[in-house]
Amino acid sequence: MNTTIPTTELFWVILVCYVFFVLGAGLFFARNNKSTEDFFFGGRRFSWWLIAMSMLATGVGSHSFAKYASKGFEYGFSSTMTYMNDWFFMPLLLFGWIPIIYYMQVNSIPEYFQRRFNSTVRNLSTFTMLLYLVGYIGIGLLALGSLLQPILGWEINTIIIVVAVISGIYVSLGGQTAIIFTDFLQGVILLFAGLLIFGLGIAYVGGFDSFWGNLSIANKLPLADFNSPPDFNFAGIFWQDGVVGSVGFAFMNQAVIMRFLAARSVVHARRATMMNVLVFLPIGTVAVSNSGWIGRAIVNFDSGLTGMYHSAGSSIFTRWGTHFSSTIPETTDPNGIFTVVAGIVSGSEAIFAFLVAAVVAALMSSLDSQINASAAVAVNDIYTPLSKNPSEKTRLRVSMFTSLLVTFIGIKGCFSI
Amino acid sequence: MDFFTHSWLPLMYQYGFGLLIFGGGLFTIFRAYGGSEFWTKHKIWMQVLVWGFIYIFSIHLLMTLSSLNNAPKMYLLIIALYILNVGILVRNIK
Numbered sequence: 001m002n003t004t005i006p007t008t009e010l011f012w013v014i015l016v017c018y019v020f021f022v023l024g025a026g027l028f029f030a031r032n033n034k035s036t037e038d039f040f041f042g043g044r045r046f047s048w049w050l051i052a053m054s055m056l057a058t059g060v061g062s063h064s065f066a067k068y069a070s071k072g073f074e075y076g077f078s079s080t081m082t083y084m085n086d087w088f089f090m091p092l093l094l095f096g097w098i099p100i101i102y103y104m105q106v107n108s109i110p111e112y113f114q115r116r117f118n119s120t121v122r123n124l125s126t127f128t129m130l131l132y133l134v135g136y137i138g139i140g141l142l143a144l145g146s147l148l149q150p151i152l153g154w155e156i157n158t159i160i161i162v163v164a165v166i167s168g169i170y171v172s173l174g175g176q177t178a179i180i181f182t183d184f185l186q187g188v189i190l191l192f193a194g195l196l197i198f199g200l201g202i203a204y205v206g207g208f209d210s211f212w213g214n215l216s217i218a219n220k221l222p223l224a225d226f227n228s229p230p231d232f233n234f235a236g237i238f239w240q241d242g243v244v245g246s247v248g249f250a251f252m253n254q255a256v257i258m259r260f261l262a263a264r265s266v267v268h269a270r271r272a273t274m275m276n277v278l279v280f281l282p283i284g285t286v287a288v289s290n291s292g293w294i295g296r297a298i299v300n301f302d303s304g305l306t307g308m309y310h311s312a313g314s315s316i317f318t319r320w321g322t323h324f325s326s327t328i329p330e331t332t333d334p335n336g337i338f339t340v341v342a343g344i345v346s347g348s349e350a351i352f353a354f355l356v357a358a359v360v361a362a363l364m365s366s367l368d369s370q371i372n373a374s375a376a377v378a379v380n381d382i383y384t385p386l387s388k389n390p391s392e393k394t395r396l397r398v399s400m401f402t403s404l405l406v407t408f409i410g411i412k413g414c415f416s417i
Numbered sequence: 418m419d420f421f422t423h424s425w426l427p428l429m430y431q432y433g434f435g436l437l438i439f440g441g442g443l444f445t446i447f448r449a450y451g452g453s454e455f456w457t458k459h460k461i462w463m464q465v466l467v468w469g470f471i472y473i474f475s476i477h478l479l480m481t482l483s484s485l486n487n488a489p490k491m492y493l494l495i496i497a498l499y500i501l502n503v504g505i506l507v508r509n510i511k
Contacts, residue, residue: 084473084476085431087435087439087470088438088470090469091439091443091446092445092446094466095459096442096445096446096449212489217420217487218423220484221420221480221481222476222480222481223423223427223428223477223481224423224427225423225427226422227422234430235427238431238434242431243438271510274506274510278469278506279506282499
């Protein structure tokens with residue numbers, strides 16, 4: 001089965017328009033940056049709805065489309081588990097941690113540790129935070145490269161460099177304001193694209209009844225099996241993701257902390273968090289997982305496993321000059337299921353290009369936040385303590401330069417994985 | 418086929434431990450903010466926190482029942498619950 005999509009003019013026009021739109025946003029918001037307060041926190045003036053949607057876009061990376069679609073394909077609806085177990089820590093987050101960091105006016109997690117403990121803890125925290133953030137950037141880039149490689153037919157390294165350079169430029173110019181506005185739009189795009197592929201997929205398999213009928217009971221259960229298999233069992237996911245991961249992401253991720261600090265008040269930060277977890281994340285989890293569920297329904301449909309519906313067998317159809325198989329073999333690599341399902345169910349090249357743009361949007365919206373967060377830690381916890389009272393203008397220039405540097409290190413880190 | 422370890426056991430485990438973590442957090446902030454004063458000042462937030470727990474639990478419960486009983490129509494209830502949730506949050510949290 002050939003899954004490489006031919007790159008006609010329409011496909012490229014849509015992708016290039018999207019890239020120029022993001023770069024334009026960076027340039028547009030660059031004029032608002034007069035200080036590092038603007039560059040890293042957008043002047044602390046944003047409403048809850050902007051923060052909430054941009055938080056979703058930050059949390060949903062391109063690796064989400066690959067990982068959760070893969071888990072959805074292998075295990076069904078339980079792929080939603082990791083997005084639906086964040087509420088347990090909300091009392092401590094909303095009324096403990098958010099007011100503490102907001103009213104202390106800290107600029108970074110390491111700075112909080114210095115005030116709470118001492119400079120040694122700050123230095124250790126700076127080191128681990130930068131290691132984590134740069135690693136996050138590298139893995140995100142690699143996931144996007146792997147996802148787009150079969151679509152674009154480019155070398156993975158080329159894809160990584162192109163996307164990282166675009167993200168690095170608009171983050172370096174626009175700072176947090178550009179990130180929040182572009183993440184808002186990218187969040188809307190990725191949610192819409194995720195739901196679009198679900199709708200198209202359900203239509204493709206013959207309606208909701210057919211979709212439902214071609215999934216087994218186990219596929220439709222919302223939580224994983226208690227203690228097996230080793231790589232995807234309930235107990236492991238609950239403690240690793242629901243407990244440790246949730247705390248790590250919401251309490252200690254510099255990019256998320258900066259989003260709280262960019263809110264115009266503590267109430268807006270609380271409201272954004274609450275809306276993100278209760279309203280946006282449930283849709284987000286469907287958006288990133290459903291291509292896997294559709295893929296599973298098609299596999300079961302074709303193999304007649306469910307006994308409800310039987311296909312007439314594999315057929316080959318031509319779309320955009322390329323041959324596709326209308327069936328998905330059981331042996332399909334789960335990591336590539338998003339691409340396979342998107343290629344099968346999207347009825348036009350424009351829709352397919354839009355879905356690809358959404359995956360790029362998912363990566364860029366996570367990448368930009370991590371780049372900005374890394375620069376904030378580097379400037380606030382390394383450059384400022386070492387330099388002798390730098391002017392605000394100098395700090396701003398260093399912040400912009402550091403954003404580019406971090407992007408470069410992320411690319412290097414990605415190549416060494 | 419028995420789906421207990423794939424359905425009810427994880428559900429009970431998640432919301433059993435979840436209740437401990439959630440309840441512990443609620444109790445901690447209640448004490449830290451001065452008890453009844455916190456309730457007076459942040460009553461609506463406390464209600465939203467408890468509502469959020471019930472809402473997420475209800476979604477998982479309905480999904481489990483729907484799967485085990487082959488009742489896809491329960492997803493209409495989940496969608497209705499979601500819309501109700503959006504309405505409650507938008508109207509009440511200012």
